[in-house]
Every structure is written in C-alpha cells, then in structure tokens.
Amino acid sequence: MDVNFPDPTDWLSTSVPGIQALETALSCQVCKEFFTAPVATSCGHTFCSLCIRRCLSATQKCPTCMTTDDESRLRKNTLVQDILSSFTAIRKQMLDGLVIKEEPEPPITKEPEAEKKRVEKRSSYDFDEEIEEEETTNNKRRGKRRKQEEAPVSSGGSSDRPRRSTRTSSQRTNSKISSQTAIVIDDSDEDFNPNEINSDNEFESGSRPKRGRPSRVPETPPTTNLVPCPICGRLKEPEQIQSHANRCIEGKRSPSPSQNAANAASSSLSPLKRPPISFSNIPKPAATQFRAPYTEEEKQKLKLAKGNFTLTKEADIRKRLRENGIRVDVKGKESKNAIWARLQEWTNLWNANLDSEMPKTKQALVKELETSERHQQSQKPSVVQDKEFAREEWGKDHRTEYENMIADAKMRVLKKKNEAESATNGDKTDTASEPPRMTAEVNGIGSPEIIET
Amino acid sequence: MFAQKRLQKELHNIHNYLPPGIGIASASDLSIWKMDIQVLDTNPLYADQIYRLQFKFSQSYPIEAPEVTFVKEDGIEIPMHPHIYSNGVICLDLLGKNWSPVQNVESVCMSIQSMLTSNTKNERPPGDDNFVRSGYRSPRNINFVYDDDTV
Numbered sequence: 281m282d283v284n285f286p287d288p289t290d291w292l293s294t295s296v297p298g299i300q301a302l303e304t305a306l307s308c309q310v311c312k313e314f315f316t317a318p319v320a321t322s323c324g325h326t327f328c329s330l331c332i333r334r335c336l337s338a339t340q341k342c343p344t345c346m347t348t349d350d351e352s353r354l355r356k357n358t359l360v361q362d363i364l365s366s367f368t369a370i371r372k373q374m375l376d377g378l379v380i381k382e383e384p385e386p387p388i389t390k391e392p393e394a395e396k397k398r399v400e401k402r403s404s405y406d407f408d409e410e411i412e413e414e415e416t417t418n419n420k421r422r423g424k425r426r427k428q429e430e431a432p433v434s435s436g437g438s439s440d441r442p443r444r445s446t447r448t449s450s451q452r453t454n455s456k457i458s459s460q461t462a463i464v465i466d467d468s469d470e471d472f473n474p475n476e477i478n479s480d481n482e483f484e485s486g487s488r489p490k491r492g493r494p495s496r497v498p499e500t501p502p503t504t505n506l507v508p509c510p511i512c513g514r515l516k517e518p519e520q521i522q523s524h525a526n527r528c529i530e531g532k533r534s535p536s537p538s539q540n541a542a543n544a545a546s547s548s549l550s551p552l553k554r555p556p557i558s559f560s561n562i563p564k565p566a567a568t569q570f571r572a573p574y575t576e577e578e579k580q581k582l583k584l585a586k587g588n589f590t591l592t593k594e595a596d597i598r599k600r601l602r603e604n605g606i607r608v609d610v611k612g613k614e615s616k617n618a619i620w621a622r623l624q625e626w627t628n629l630w631n632a633n634l635d636s637e638m639p640k641t642k643q644a645l646v647k648e649l650e651t652s653e654r655h656q657q658s659q660k661p662s663v664v665q666d667k668e669f670a671r672e673e674w675g676k677d678h679r680t681e682y683e684n685m686i687a688d689a690k691m692r693v694l695k696k697k698n699e700a701e702s703a704t705n706g707d708k709t710d711t712a713s714e715p716p717r718m719t720a721e722v723n724g725i726g727s728p729e730i731i732e733t
Numbered sequence: 734m735f736a737q738k739r740l741q742k743e744l745h746n747i748h749n750y751l752p753p754g755i756g757i758a759s760a761s762d763l764s765i766w767k768m769d770i771q772v773l774d775t776n777p778l779y780a781d782q783i784y785r786l787q788f789k790f791s792q793s794y795p796i797e798a799p800e801v802t803f804v805k806e807d808g809i810e811i812p813m814h815p816h817i818y819s820n821g822v823i824c825l826d827l828l829g830k831n832w833s834p835v836q837n838v839e840s841v842c843m844s845i846q847s848m849l850t851s852n853t854k855n856e857r858p859p860g861d862d863n864f865v866r867s868g869y870r871s872p873r874n875i876n877f878v879y880d881d882d883t884v
C-alpha cells in the first residue's frame with residue numbers, strides 16, 4: 281500500500297503554490313489521482329478511462345456536470361496525457377527545488393534575527409485571508425494567497441521583541457493599524473511540531489526523507505510503494521518496474537512526444553538522483569504483464585459492448601466470462617446480478633486498457649479483476665454480514681497504519697481546539713503551557729472562532 | 734480496491750485540513766467513519782452543539798454514494814431538522830439521486846453543515862414517528878419526497 285500520497289496541496293508549501301492548480305487539473309476528480317489513460321466526455325470533462333467507464337456504468341452522467349453521456353462517445357485525451365507525462369517526470373525534481381526550506385533551529389544568540397525574518401513573512405499575508413488563516417490548523421491547503429517571498433508590509437520593529445507572545449501581539453498591532461480585523465497568527469504548529477508544515481511533501485517514491493512525527497507514517501514498509509523508472513522517471517509498482525524498464529531500455533514502447541519529453545527531463549537529472557539500473561531488490565514479476573499500445577484500428581475491433589442486462593441471457597454472460605478465462609461459479613451458485621456485475625467490470629477494465637499507453641496483457645487484466653473481486657466480497661450494503669466480513673478482511677492488513685493516521689487526525693483536531701482557545705484568550709498566546717484537554721476535545725471539533733470586525 | 738485507495742487519500746487529506754466546524758471523530762477502518770459537525774453561526778437551534786455523522790462506504794465508493802446518517806451517542810443528539818428523521822436518517826438528494834463521484838467526505842459534511850445552518854424550523858419530517866417505527870435505516874432504500882423546498 282502506498283502511504284505517501286502525492287497531493288496537489290504539496291505545492292502550497294513551495295515558492296510556487298500556484299502549481300497546485302496545475303496538478304489539480306491533471307488529476308481525475310473521481311479517483312483524485314493523476315489521470316490514467318485520460319479520456320474526454322462529450323461535455324469536455326476528462327477522467328481516467330476506467331473511472332469514467334465505471335461512472336457511466338452506474339449512471340449515464342458526467343460526474344462533474346451531470347450531463348448525460350455514453351461510453352461510446354468517450355475520446356482519448358492525448359494532450360492531457362502528454363502534459364501529464366511531462367509533469368510527473370519532473371514533479372519530484374520541482375518539489376525538491378521549490379520547497380521552502382525549513383529554517384534550522386536558530387542558536388539562542390541569533391534568535392532575534394530569525395524572529396524578525398519570520399515576522400516579516402507573516403506580516404505579508406493577505407489580510408482578507410485571515411479568517412481562513414485563523415481557523416485552520418494547517419492553512420496550507422486553503423491559504424491560496426500566502427505570499428511568503430514578498431517584501432514585508434511592516435515588521436513593526438519586532439526584531440527586539442522577545443519570542444512568541446510578542447510576535448503575535450505585534451501581528452495584532454499591525455493588523456489594527458491597517459484597519460483590518462484582529463489577526464491571530466496560526467503558528468502554534470511551529471511549537472507543536474516544527475516539521476508539520478512540510479510533512480506531506482513526501483513524494484510517492486517514498487525516497488524523500490520523512491520529516492514529520494515518526495508516528496505519522498507507519499514504519500512498516502508499504503507493500504506497493506511506487507518506484508521511479510530509471511529510464512523515463514515514471515512511477516511504477518515494484519513488480520512492474522522490471523518489465524517496464526526493460527521495455528524502456530529496449531525502446532519497445534511506441535515513441536510519442538510525451539515519452540521524448542519524459543526522457544529528456546529525466547536525462548537532465550543528476551545521475552546520483554537516479555536509482556541504479558539494478559532491480560535485484562525488487563520482486564520479479566511472474567510474467568510479462570504489458571503489451572504494445574493498441575492501434576486505433578485494433579481498439580475499434582476489440583472494444584467490448586456493454587450489452588443490456590435484461591436482454592442478455594444468463595448463459596451468455598457465463599459463456600462470455602469463461603471465454604475470457606474469468607472465473608464463474610457453477611450455475612446456480614451465483615446470481616445473474618453477480619455475474620453481470622463481473623462482466624461489466626471486465627468490460628470496463630478491458631476497454632480502459634485499450635486506451636492505456638502501457639496496456640496490460642489479458643492475463644494480467646484477468647488477475648486484476650480477480651484481485652479486486654477478492655476485496656469486493658459484497659456489493660450490497662444491505663447484506664450486513666457479508667459487509668462486516670469484507671470489512672474485517674479489509675481492515676486487517678492496514679490496521680496499524682490506520683490507527684496511526686487516526687491518532688494523528690485526532691491530534692490535529694485537538695491542536696485546532698487548543699489554538700482556538702489560545703486565540704480567544706487574548707494575550708495569552710503560549711499554547712505550549714496549556715495542558716491539552718482530554719477526551720472531549722479528542723472527539724470534538726474546534727469551537728467557532730468569532731472574528732470582530 | 735478503488736474505494737480503499739480513494740478513502741486512504743481522503744483520510745490523508747482530512748488529516749491535513751478540514752474546514753471549520755468539521756472534525757473527524759473516528760475511522761476505525763476504511764468502511765465506517767464518524768465525522769463531527771458543528772454549526773458555526775448563532776442559529777439557536779444548533780448553538781454550541783456538536784453532531785455526529787456516520788459514513789458507511791461500500792466497496793464501490795465513490796461510484797456509489799456513502800450511507801450517511803446522524804448517530805446518537807453519549808451526549809450527542811440528532812439535530813432537529815425537517816429533513817432529518819429522529820433516527821438519524823437524512824433526506825438529502827446529494828446522498829441519493831444527485832450523488833456524484835466527484836463528491837467526497839469533506840464536501841458531504843459541508844453540505845450537511847450548511848443544511849443545518851440555513852434551517853429555521855424546529856421540526857422533524859412529516860411522518861417521523863411512522864418512519865422510525867418502520868425501522869428503515871438505510872437512506873438508499875427510501876424514496877424521499879422533497880415536498881418541502883424551503884430548506
């Protein structure tokens with residue numbers, strides 16, 4: 281499992297926060313990940329081929345604008361694919377280069393200067409964002425207009441002032457001078473955990489050093505941590521990387537502008553940053569899992585039709601599944617609904633695979649369907665027992681990870697609450713001295729902050 | 734599998750940021766989460782109250798809508814609202830026929846929060862007693878009649 285989630289919000293703590301919008305535009309709004317085989321609907325919205333096929337199987341509507349649409353009208357979005365390939369090839373490099381470096385803990389003698397620098401940064405916030413600034417524990421996601429690199433508006437001569445309480449009160453003074461509402465700087469993060477603000481910058485390769493609290497990221501190595509291809513820089517599952525890289529080396533993949541761009545981008549990387557082209561530490565895939573991309577002609581020929589539930593005979597569903605080497609239980613054991621759902625999912629997987637730049641082999645696809653079905657013991661929420669069973673099964677492997685994530689999420693809520701309290705406590709700004717209040721806050725939420733205007 | 738991946742991502746993001754008045758109470762695994770919501774203005778119906786939502790995700794989430802209900806727990810009540818039954822079932826088209834996979838836990842919480850914020854009626858939906866007695870728990874199986882468009 282990949283626990284390092286690349287997310288558009290990663291860019292908010294860099295010197296070019298606007299890249300967030302670019303990355304969001306390159307992400308599918310259904311799975312919230314980068315597009316996989318992007319296709320456009322007839323209303324002009326782009327999704328992963330598989331995501332939109334699944335959506336249209338459920339309701340014949342575009343998830344974004346609710347316009348009625350049909351699978352047959354989906355078209356491959358080559359431009360988005362090319363932009364995405366170029367972007368992902370340089371993402372880590374850009375993130376590393378643009379991330380605002382944490383200031384090292386300043387020695388005591390240098391503190392006033394370090395302090396001044398911080399105040400200047402703070403005072404350049406847009407004041408009309410202050411409500412958000414104040415109310416969020418971690419403002420990086422919504423504090424869109426945070427301008428850390430700008431010249432200070434006014435530092436209020438704060439350089440001589442003692443540490444934290446003065447910093448906050450000088451902020452307040454500034455904001456009053458500028459005839460705005462009171463601003464309370466949400467910087468208790470720094471005291472609580474100085475590393476927090478950058479802690480989700482970890483790239484999906486997992487190669488970035490983790491700087492957050494150790495408990496935030498489970499120590500157990502994720503089983504599907506993505507590995508960058510040393511040739512093109514794309515992130516791949518470890519079990520796929522060998523065959524993928526082989527293909528890259530042999531140049532078997534059909535050349536496209538995106539690959540050229542990706543290759544160009546990665547070749548500019550320092551050789552030191554590239555992993556060695558040795559995969560002895562990576563589990564070998566059982567067999568070749570990929571094939572050459574489908575041509576348009578092949579696609580038209582191979583595309584599977586969805587069919588109609590009532591018009592399709594149960595025997596035909598079984599036959600079609602068996603023909604493709606897909607497991608079907610002996611007649612009578614599985615309902616028509618169940619095998620129809622399997623055929624639909626197969627059709628989605630198959631048709632989306634036709635759109636892929638790196639299509640999987642049929643065997644690999646069948647395997648994927650089986651794996652995903654193992655996790656899908658029950659589709660019907662009303663069958664409580666099956667669901668409980670599936671849930672149990674599901675939660676088992678990931679329990680520790682979840683416990684950690686939840687503990688952290690709760691901690692944040694608690695922090696939020698503490699900050700809210702310190703914010704409303706006037707001059708009493710030292711959150712560190714405030715003992716965290718227990719249980720009630722852990723399950724509760726921060727009290728509403730009232731801003732005087 | 735896709736539900737799991739998407740929920741992990743949401744949980745990760747939730748743990749970095751949640752809008753004011755929305756918090757995570759628990760997510761013991763990936764199929765049931767509890768979220769706390771609070772109305773941020775001074776609406777006397779909900780002032781100083783925290784309410785708890787339970788999200789149940791099927792393996793088809795986000796293609797399929799989560800099942801979202803208010804839950805009653807120690808010191809936590811079901812909010813009074815003409816579209817919320819006293820057993821916690823919420824009558825909200827976003828969770829039914831108007832569900833879209835682009836929605837997420839955060840956006841659902843925000844919709845429900847604003848549904849409370851804008852309400853002024855201290856009442857339950859018509860037929861609440863019967864409805865609760867009939868034992869329907871799953872909002873998906875109910876054909877809500879949106880006969881009241883003031884909320």
Ligand SMILES: [Zn+2]
Nearest residue numbers: 308311328331
């Ligand atoms: Zn997608």
Ligand SMILES: [Zn+2]
Nearest residue numbers: 323325342345
């Ligand atoms: Zn659309």
Ligand SMILES: [Zn+2]
Nearest residue numbers: 509511512528
């Ligand atoms: Zn490659």
